[in-house]
Amino acid sequence: MxxxxxxxxxxxxxxxxxxxxxxxxxxxxxxxxxxxxxxxxxxxxxxxxxxxxxxxxxxxxxxxxxxxxxxxxxxxxxxxxxxxxxxxxxxxxxxxVGIMMLLEEGHFLLNEPVAKFIPEFASQKVGVENNGKLELVPVERPMTIQDLLRHTSGVTYDHTGNSLVQQLYRESRLRSRKISNAEHAALVASLPLICQPSAEWNYSRSTDILGRIIEVVAGKSxxxxxxxxxxxxxxxxxxxxxxxxxxxxxxxxxxxxxxxxxxxxxxxxxxxxxxxxxxxxxxxxxxxxxxxxxxxxxxxxxxxxxxxxxxxxxxxxxxxxxxxxxxxxxxxxxxxxxxxxxxxxxxxxxxxxxxxxxxxxxxxxxxxxxxxxxxxxxxxxxxxxxxxxxxxxxxxxxxxxxxxxxx
Structure with a gap:
């Protein structure tokens, strides 16, 4: 117990x-x-x-x-x-601090891509607003663990603004406490990024994704x-x-x-x-x-x-x-x-x-x-x-x- x-x-x-x-x-x-x-x-x-x-x-x-x-x-x-x-x-x-403890044990480097640990992030796109419509464009470089830690990942929160990407967040189940960390991470990966990784500081669900990486690396909740x-x-x-x-x-x-x-x-x-x-x-x-x-x-x-x-x-x-x-x-x-x-x-x-x-x-x-x-x-x-x-x-x-x- x-x-x-x-x-x-x-x-x-x-x-x-x-x-x-x-x-x-x-x-x-x-x-x-x-x-x-x-x-x-x-x-x-x-x-x-x-x-x-x-x-x-x-x-x-x-x-x-x-x-x-x-x-x-x-x-x-x-x-x-x-x-x-x-x-x-x-x-x-x-x-x-927890994710950096795993870094100290040699499980990853800060500049490694998030997709190495959560494969769903490999196909993520960036949402660009154009005349009221959302266009999806490729990422210029992969999101890294360092991006998650410093909130430059391109992930966002739905309550910090009203962009088209954030509206998609609001329409999803991301706020549910009844989904697992794995389901949550996959859901974030299925949605567009609000900007290119490293371009902006956007307060976000990035640390939730770090929590899932801890689970993947450590093999426990x-x-x-x-x-x-x-x-x-x-x-x-x-x-x-x-x-x-x-x-x-x-x-x-x-x-x-x-x-x-x-x-x-x-x-x-x-x-x-x-x-x-x-x-x-x-x-x-x-x-x-x-x-x-x-x-x-x-x-x-x-x-x-x-x-x-x-x-x-x-x-x-x-x-x-x-x-x-x-x-x-x-x-x-x-x-x-x-x-x-x-x-x-x-x-x-x-x-x-x-x-x-x-x-x-x-x-x-x-x-x-x-x-x-x-x-x-x-x-x-x-x-x-x-x-x-x-x-x-x-x-x-x-x-x-x-x-x-x-x-």
Whole structure:
């Protein structure tokens, strides 16, 4: 019986906490961190989010960990440090580390074609719009594993635009949690690319395809691989593609109608085991679990004496991989930033509208979660909430207030 199956009937052991220190001993202002919590409480009071958790760690110790508001708008219970969240695209960095672990074992090279592992991609075409019609043209060069990692594959998401290719995505079964990773990859391969590989940065289902490559190479399900190679070694005991009924009272939930955009919020059921283990957005986790992953990244690939990935491999992942001239579509990669192998990367001290350090890397989740790693300041931050509509505002708010507290 797998750990994920066992979670249905017995409570999983909670992850061991990271050490805690006094903010002032870590070069953090207690008053500044209190202002951070106060600002989040104001958002809760204004009704923009049900609740949230915030963790700031520096120099290997937690300097601030707070839970504000309610865990769910449907119940009076408070948000807690061990509430469980859908982390959506914060799954991507974990899967990206997983694929790079296989690279370190010599199973493939970054510039090898995806079709070597998933043959359906060998015949994929590029969709070019011409007078309102979609013309299919050959690829100029095959999509590579590196393209998947940096989102220059030509694969897309249906919710990031309304092109003819994205309309085909919407008409397909790609959003179904009832298809397997293999079926999902074959379905993506049957649809046209939105652009030539390497021509543009398009946020996409690329990491879902990486999850399928992991399955092909490792010979086991994505969930089994992640548990065996990353989650169990890091003692991330409560991170999986679903959680057990025993944890039903710990699930963070959103407002049914988003207070910022008035749209109905429909998120997946965390208690339901999906057929598709989405490498791009399927994991659920806790703040402490994800903090253990972040501390490993900040440590250069190790935690508590366990090495997950090589220091130089992680350095490659946290470097900008977008060549000059690559057009960045959308707003997810902010000005002054590029994109590496699974993370956005800050490349300039200015340009962006929020503070940070060159070399900082990060990503976020659609439901409102995000994290960042700042090697220069020996700092990481994890924010968890289930509040989709205001996620971009909250990311900037939290960044501003965390860096204001750095002394």
């Amino acid at each position: 797998t750990a994920q199956t066992a979670a249905k009937t017995t409570a999983a052991p909670q992850s061991p906490p990271l050490p805690r220190g006094k903010p002032e001993s870590l070069g953090l202002s207690p008053a500044g961190l209190q202002r951070l919590s106060d600002a989040l409480k104001r958002e809760v009071d204004k009704g923009t989010m049900p609740g949230a958790t915030i963790m700031v760690a520096r120099r290997g110790e937690i300097g601030w960990f707070d839970a504000v508001g309610r865990q769910s708008p449907a119940s009076p219970g408070p948000m807690t440090e061990d509430s469980i969240f859908r982390i959506f695209s914060m799954t991507k960095p974990i899967v990206s 994505l969930g089994a691989f992640l548990t065996e190679r990353i989650l169990a070694p890091l003692q991330m005991a409560e991170t999986a593609f679903f959680t057990g009924e025993v944890n039903a009272g710990r699930l963070a939930e959103p407002f049914p109608i988003d207070p910022w955009n008035g749209e109905k919020v429909v998120l997946f059921n965390m208690l339901e085991k999906p057929a598709m283990e989405s490498g791009g957005g399927g994991l659920v986790s806790t703040t402490m679990d994800y903090a253990r992953f972040c501390q490993m990244l900040l440590n250069g690939g190790t935690l508590d004496g366990t090495r997950i990935i090589g220091r130089k491999t992680l350095e490659l992942m946290a470097s900008d991989h977008l060549a000059p001239g690559v057009k960045i579509q959308g707003t997810l990669v902010p000005p002054g930033h590029g994109f590496g192998l699974g993370f956005a990367v800050r490349t300039q001290p200015g340009i962006a509208s929020f503070p940070g350090s060159v070399g900082q890397f990060f990503w976020s989740g659609m439901a409102g979660t995000f994290f960042w790693i700042d090697p220069k300041e020996e700092l990481f931050c994890v924010f968890m909430s289930q509040a989709p509509g205001q996620r971009e505002y909250t990311r900037t708010l939290v960044r501003n207030l965390v860096y204001a507290a750095v002394e």
